[in-house]
Amino acid sequence: xxxxxxFVILGKIDERLIEEAMQDKMYSRQKKTISWSVGxxxxxxxxxxxxxxxxxxxxxxxxxxxxxxxxIIFEPMGMGYEGTDxxxxxxxxxxxxxxxxxxxxxxxxxxxxxxxxxxxxxxxxSTADLKNHAESFAEFLKLDIISGEAVxxxxxNEIYNYILHTEQGQVSTNGAGISFNIKKGYEHLxxxxxxxxxxxxxxxxSGVYREYSVDGELLSEEIRFYCKHDxxxxxxxxxxxxxxxxVKGENYTNSRNDDFISSSLKLADYxxxxxxxxxxxxxxxxxxxxxxxxxxxxxxxxxxxIADVDLxxxxxxxxxxxxxxxxxxxxxxxxxxxxxRYAYFYVCAVxxxxxxxxxxxxxxxx
Amino acid sequence: xxxxxxxxxxxxRSEKAINKTSEKYGRYLMRIAENILFSYQDSEECVNDTYLxxxxxxxxxxxxxxxxxxxxxxxxxxxxxxxxxxxxKCGGSVADIVLSELEACIPSELTVEKKIDExxxxxxxxxxxxxQKETNRNIFLRRYWYCESVSQIAKDFSLKEGTVTSIxxxxxxxxxxxxxxxxxAV
Numbered sequence: 001x002x003x004x005x006x007f008v009i010l011g012k013i014d015e016r017l018i019e020e021a022m023q024d025k026m027y028s029r030q031k032k033t034i035s036w037s038v039g040x041x042x043x044x045x046x047x048x049x050x051x052x053x054x055x056x057x058x059x060x061x062x063x064x065x066x067x068x069x070x071x072i073i074f075e076p077m078g079m080g081y082e083g084t085d086x087x088x089x090x091x092x093x094x095x096x097x098x099x100x101x102x103x104x105x106x107x108x109x110x111x112x113x114x115x116x117x118x119x120x121x122x123x124x125x126s127t128a129d130l131k132n133h134a135e136s137f138a139e140f141l142k143l144d145i146i147s148g149e150a151v152x153x154x155x156x157n158e159i160y161n162y163i164l165h166t167e168q169g170q171v172s173t174n175g176a177g178i179s180f181n182i183k184k185g186y187e188h189l190x191x192x193x194x195x196x197x198x199x200x201x202x203x204x205x206s207g208v209y210r211e212y213s214v215d216g217e218l219l220s221e222e223i224r225f226y227c228k229h230d231x232x233x234x235x236x237x238x239x240x241x242x243x244x245x246x247v248k249g250e251n252y253t254n255s256r257n258d259d260f261i262s263s264s265l266k267l268a269d270y271x272x273x274x275x276x277x278x279x280x281x282x283x284x285x286x287x288x289x290x291x292x293x294x295x296x297x298x299x300x301x302x303x304x305x306i307a308d309v310d311l312x313x314x315x316x317x318x319x320x321x322x323x324x325x326x327x328x329x330x331x332x333x334x335x336x337x338x339x340x341r342y343a344y345f346y347v348c349a350v351x352x353x354x355x356x357x358x359x360x361x362x363x364x365x366x
Numbered sequence: 367x368x369x370x371x372x373x374x375x376x377x378x379r380s381e382k383a384i385n386k387t388s389e390k391y392g393r394y395l396m397r398i399a400e401n402i403l404f405s406y407q408d409s410e411e412c413v414n415d416t417y418l419x420x421x422x423x424x425x426x427x428x429x430x431x432x433x434x435x436x437x438x439x440x441x442x443x444x445x446x447x448x449x450x451x452x453x454x455k456c457g458g459s460v461a462d463i464v465l466s467e468l469e470a471c472i473p474s475e476l477t478v479e480k481k482i483d484e485x486x487x488x489x490x491x492x493x494x495x496x497x498q499k500e501t502n503r504n505i506f507l508r509r510y511w512y513c514e515s516v517s518q519i520a521k522d523f524s525l526k527e528g529t530v531t532s533i534x535x536x537x538x539x540x541x542x543x544x545x546x547x548x549x550x551a552v
Binding site for chain 2: 002003004006007008009010011012013014015016017018019020021022065066111113129132261262265266
């Protein structure tokens with residue numbers, strides 16, 4: 001037996017003793033104050049109140065730890081880089097609550113509990129938890145359940161989804177939201193799905209998103225919703241990490257709510273830079289993008305090439321962290337002069353001093 | 367928020383359970399882990415691991431003392447991480463010193479590889495601790511359970527560092543005597 005073994009065994013003693021050892025600390029401090037004179041005690045009271053406030057502050061506002069962002073991958077889209085075009089922008093609503101006038105000093109960063117080192121994102125929850133969640137949803141919407149099944153992998157605890165077959169459609173959950181394929185005739189249940197997400201009192205913000213091909217053909221159309229809150233930062237989180245989407249199909253309507261928050265852990269609120277500071281970084285080449293800078297209109301990044309900017313949380317490719325980024329819409333060379341294309345260039349909104357391994361791409365995506 | 371309300375959130379499978387746990391006990395758990403690991407990043411990993419383990423174990427478990435329950439999980443995770451790093455570690459944490467101090471409590475016949483009845487040893491330690499003066503017992507636990515530095519303990523108990531060192535030394539001798547007397551090797 002070694003000291004290490006005794007140390008481990010000591011860890012198993014009665015919890016009450018462990019608890020008392022910490023309580024004694026508070027007791028010993030109280031004892032000190034009792035013997036002081038009333039006059040001094042009054043002053044000390046003020047100090048104690050001050051120190052109490054300080055303790056509360058430090059307990060809840062510990063310094064944010066550094067964030068290792070090396071594992072976050074920015075995937076190119078079908079056209080070889082991530083971006084959009086004029087047609088899509090003009091025919092879509094912009095419901096992002098962030099605007100250039102937003103005054104924000106901090107934003108939260110979350111650790112994604114479904115992160116799986118580049119592999120398929122498994123559920124963070126057990127099959128039983130997913131089943132419970134799907135059944136709670138079915139109960140809330142008064143659906144008639146036919147059967148249920150878990151989508152699992154070959155390995156133990158490899159759980160992806162739980163699917164519930166109901167008379168009204170198919171419910172599927174991975175623990176980070178619910179997808180409901182609603183059969184024709186049951187579309188009234190969409191409002192119940194909203195109520196499930198937002199509660200009956202909460203107001204919703206909604207907008208239509210349309211995406212077009214290079215030839216101008218409408219590829220997809222979906223309605224995006226988020227529950228409205230009072231604070232801007234809450235709306236930013238709701239928009240980015242808790243949106244609901246509706247897509248109409250031939251025989252069904254898909255109503256899906258993403259809820260990245262339910263499978264993540266808030267790390268802390270982090271100081272963020274302004275969009276102007278982010279733009280300076282962008283122009284200095286300190287950006288992340290799957291686009292090629294040499295293809296930017298005019299041949300290089302410049303203020304004139306920047307068409308717009310917004311702030312988003314990057315959630316593609318199941319990242320390890322949910323971080324806020326400034327996303328710049330940069331004019332990009334295109335074969336279709338009638339439909340200007342824009343490539344996305346990202347600059348992390350979290351202040352540099354909190355980022356570790358923040359590699360900026362050189363314009364070539366590997 | 368009271369512990370009972372936080373535990374209820376776990377039973378309701380509400381994600382707020384982890385947020386509330388973190389708000390109330392995050393700093394306390396970080397302190398336990400940091401005392402052992404001497405690394406902010408590793409400690410943070412341990413504390414996050416604690417939240418996951420609490421989430422997975424409550425329910426069915428319903429701890430009487432949430433603080434002690436979480437503290438124990440963090441301590442165990444930190445010890446495991448400490449062990450995995452022990453080959454390449456350079457030392458420096460309070461845990462390095464604490465372990466060498468505890469080593470001195472072990473009777474020489476037990477330092478060789480022998481099967482120890484763990485439950486019996488736990489009971490023996492509890493008996494030993496309960497027989498001590500309350501302050502001495504708590505100083506011992508602050509040092510050997512929470513891995514706190516002598517200066518921190520001295521500050522919290524309004525004692526001189528020399529007094530704390532002396533109390534700990536005498537208690538280690540007493541523990542060694544107790545272990546020798548009981549002949550715990552089986």
